[in-house]
Amino acid sequence: MASLMFTDCSSSISSRLIHVNARSSGAILFRQHVGQLRLRSTASPRGCSLSIRCSSSATSVDGKAVAKTIRDEITIDVTRMKESIGVVPGLAVILVGDRKDSATYVRNKKKACESVGIKSIEVRLAEDCSEEQVLKSISCFNDDPSVHGILVQLPLPSHMDEQNILNAVSIEKDVDGFHPLNIGRLAMRGREPLFVPCTPKGCIELLHRYKVEIKGKRAVVIGRSNIVGMPAALLLQNPEEITREADIIIAAVGQPNMVRGSWIKPGAVIIDVGINPVDDPNAPRGYRLVGDVCYEEACQVASAITPVPGGVGPMTIAMLLSNTLISAKRIHNFE
Numbered sequence: 001m002a003s004l005m006f007t008d009c010s011s012s013i014s015s016r017l018i019h020v021n022a023r024s025s026g027a028i029l030f031r032q033h034v035g036q037l038r039l040r041s042t043a044s045p046r047g048c049s050l051s052i053r054c055s056s057s058a059t060s061v062d063g064k065a066v067a068k069t070i071r072d073e074i075t076i077d078v079t080r081m082k083e084s085i086g087v088v089p090g091l092a093v094i095l096v097g098d099r100k101d102s103a104t105y106v107r108n109k110k111k112a113c114e115s116v117g118i119k120s121i122e123v124r125l126a127e128d129c130s131e132e133q134v135l136k137s138i139s140c141f142n143d144d145p146s147v148h149g150i151l152v153q154l155p156l157p158s159h160m161d162e163q164n165i166l167n168a169v170s171i172e173k174d175v176d177g178f179h180p181l182n183i184g185r186l187a188m189r190g191r192e193p194l195f196v197p198c199t200p201k202g203c204i205e206l207l208h209r210y211k212v213e214i215k216g217k218r219a220v221v222i223g224r225s226n227i228v229g230m231p232a233a234l235l236l237q238n239p240e241e242i243t244r245e246a247d248i249i250i251a252a253v254g255q256p257n258m259v260r261g262s263w264i265k266p267g268a269v270i271i272d273v274g275i276n277p278v279d280d281p282n283a284p285r286g287y288r289l290v291g292d293v294c295y296e297e298a299c300q301v302a303s304a305i306t307p308v309p310g311g312v313g314p315m316t317i318a319m320l321l322s323n324t325l326i327s328a329k330r331i332h333n334f335e
């Protein structure tokens with residue numbers, strides 16, 4: 001778990017989270033910043049007029065609607081770019097294996113690209129293909145000037161070295177922001193990554209578009225991914241207590257309904273990144289998706305909360321489109 005104190009955050013330039021203090025659970029200090037937000041109109045959320053309330057029923061943050069607004073903005077820029085310099089941004093997606101969920105995400109990425117005028121190229125490789133085959137595809141896309149963004153859908157089959165594969169993506173085309181150089185720059189003060197990973201970028205974008213003030217707020221990130229970057233042992237230290245102190249909670253732990261209403265400070269803003277399938281014989285797919293936060297309980301205490309589905313998920317893909325556009329603009333020096 002990472003508890004973060006936001007010391008400076010501008011919606012138009014960069015969002016820097018500096019240090020933090022897990023006071024009651026054994027002090028840890030670390031630095032981290034989560035994102036550069038260079039999307040236009042971050043300060044005026046077109047298409048979402050809700051204000052954040054502090055009442056017994058939380059505002060449900062509509063990630064689907066915000067993602068649509070962002071796609072509309074991207075469409076305008078993609079069209080302008082095509083008309084003025086004849087360049088169409090291109091995204092290459094590599095899918096290895098036959099996981100149904102990954103195939104669905106890739107299909108949705110392709111559809112999203114089509115909807116904004118970004119060209120998408122997909123390479124599908126068999127579950128038992130070699131790491132070399134994946135590296136070869138990456139190398140081709142690194143050299144292809146019509147490709148401005150490359151992503152390898154995760155997770156990869158277990159026989160592959162994920163780090164090796166992510167390292168092979170050209171840092172200039174790393175629209176997922178997973179290359180160690182991009183992650184390293186994200187983690188250091190005074191350095192700028194070329195791309196910010198899409199899900200955390202989407203989380204911060206939602207906060208901005210809903211005009212949630214970040215500066216000076218106490219925030220907690222519950223999760224153990226590389227992006228959160230905390231040693232796993234620290235996760236075991238009283239998450240409930242730290243969470244109760246937070247004004248902003250980002251739950252990214254992958255445990256259905258783990259964060260209960262009693263963990264939440266009244267009026268807190270909750271971004272739920274979890275997408276957890278739970279069995280439900282009445283649901284068309286035999287399961288339904290729930291977040292890491294117990295939504296019904298949290299609604300009674302929080303001032304705003306992202307639902308699952310329909311919260312952060314759609315933002316992940318919108319941010320991928322945004323990163324691909326940023327890449328094409330940077331490569332072609334187009335403002």
Ligand SMILES: Nc1nc2c(c(=O)[nH]1)N[C@@H](CN(C=O)c1ccc(C(=O)N[C@@H](CCC(=O)O)C(=O)O)cc1)CN2
Pocket residue numbers: 105151152153154155176198199275289308309310311312313314315316317
């Ligand atoms: N290379 C990457 N791999 C993975 C990433 C990533 O950002 N880059 N993230 C996840 C999967 N993912 C995108 O790839 C993703 C997950 C969920 C959604 C989404 O919109 N979810 C919907 C619900 C969808 C449903 O009903 O099945 C929602 O939350 O509303 C988008 C993208 C792991 N891999």
